[in-house]
């Protein structure tokens with residue numbers, strides 16, 4: 001490979017000088033991950049048009065350089081903005097940040113990858129939209145598109161985010177522009193509403209993959225419901241997990257509860273803080289709809305919990321009650337639980353917040369748009385798995401992981417999220433000081449946990465740079481099929497080689 005300097009010089013032949021950055025500080029920032037590892041790129045480029053991306057891909061083919069695309073690079077705990085190998089050119093799409101169209105009637109949005117969840121929220125609020133977006137806990141500066149491409153999940157009824165994608169525009173490894181669904185058919189009246197198009201559906205090929213750089217996406221937005229009631233359950237009983245999972249599955253399968261439902265152990269809910277309201281297991285979800293429907297749904301939720309779980313506390317919070325709790329918290333006495341309740345309610349009602357990040361990094365002043373992950377003395381890494389939504393499997397996976405955490409002296413923090421009615425996504429994390437020894441120890445530990453979960457049949461839902469070795473091998477036939485697509489569409493393997501083991 002040519003020296004980094006020459007490389008940057010050749011990039012400015014078709015990109016503006018401001019669009020090519022390779023100063024030390026920038027490279028170090030993109031190299032650093034919150035998990036404590038580094039992976040230094042050769043340069044960072046900031047395209048502003050799909051045509052720039054096409055030129056970049058053609059250039060990469062000529063120079064035999066590899067590219068790694070990010071939307072906003074907030075893949076925190078999954079490798080952040082790191083590429084799949086050192087010396088890559090990071091294609092940072094954060095300057096492609098236009099919200100191209102919001103269709104109020106049909107409830108859709110078309111946008112570019114650089115749009116953050118904060119920017120989309122502000123845009124919808126300013127135009128007094130009746131639509132809301134599903135948000136994740138990754139902070140206001142995290143992208144919408146990058147998260148969807150990773151098949152991340154949020155907190156509302158549209159929490160299974162990939163399921164809301166209608167179409168996307170991708171630049172392939174040869175520099176061809178592909179539009180999925182009907183969006184590539186001129187004059188198609190359902191281009192922004194009908195995800196299936198005709199023939200094979202391609203959108204999935206571009207998620208968790210290295211087959212294209214996405215420059216545009218259309219997806220569904222949720223009409224803001226007349227009423228939202230957040231329900232919160234806590235059980236002091238350590239053995240209640242199985243019963244809670246059975247209840248959650250029943251209410252998700254019935255379709256009465258349509259939001260993602262999060263079940264957290266005590267450590268994940270409040271850390272080491274003393275809080276009498278928090279139990280061994282804690283759960284939150286939301287029911288929405290016209291007020292009369294929400295009232296009926298509440299009765300149903302109460303009934304299902306009564307049938308399955310013993311000894312628990314269950315609360316419902318609407319906007320008004322939460323305001324009262326806030327007033328008490330601010331004027332009468334401090335309610336430790338208020339901040340946590342407000343954060344969950346925000347997420348359930350489509351308001352992005354930096355609070356989960358602040359809590360995780362113990363930094364009350366953190367503004368996610370200025371986050372420099374290399375600056376924090378605390379590091380963390382995720383461990384995740386998919387589990388069928390039944391009590392027995394949930395218990396097995398939790399026991400297996402808890403034992404490993406105890407043996408290795410890490411605090412066990414875990415959530416199980418009913419992202420879909422039939423599957424729970426387990427998310428756990430280790431937090432450790434930024435020292436070489438602790439970083440290596442944590443990497444070994446997360447690899448050990450992933451492998452134990454995989455051996456027990458609980459395969460991961462997602463991975464990231466520096467973590468792909470922890471994934472199970474792709475079945476031979478599937479691998480060969482994917483490999484032939486990769487070779488045909490990206491013959492020089494210029495797009496993120498090795499991502500998700502492809």
Ligand SMILES: Cc1cc2nc3c(=O)[nH]c(=O)nc-3n(C[C@H](O)[C@H](O)[C@H](O)COP(=O)(O)OP(=O)(O)OC[C@H]3O[C@@H](n4cnc5c(N)ncnc54)[C@H](O)[C@@H]3O)c2cc1C
Nearest residue numbers: 070071072073074075076136137138143146147152153214
């Ligand atoms: C406190 C905290 C809370 C979190 N909560 C959640 C949560 O609720 N739900 C959740 O899912 N995650 C969560 N995360 C994990 C992560 O931070 C988010 O998923 C975040 O949205 C990812 O960053 P991003 O959106 O900026 O995407 P990016 O970092 O830009 O991209 C993510 C991935 O997609 C690929 N990619 C991005 N854009 C493109 C493109 N245009 N073309 C091709 N490939 C592309 C990248 O190569 C990368 O692999 C959380 C993390 C933290 C620290």
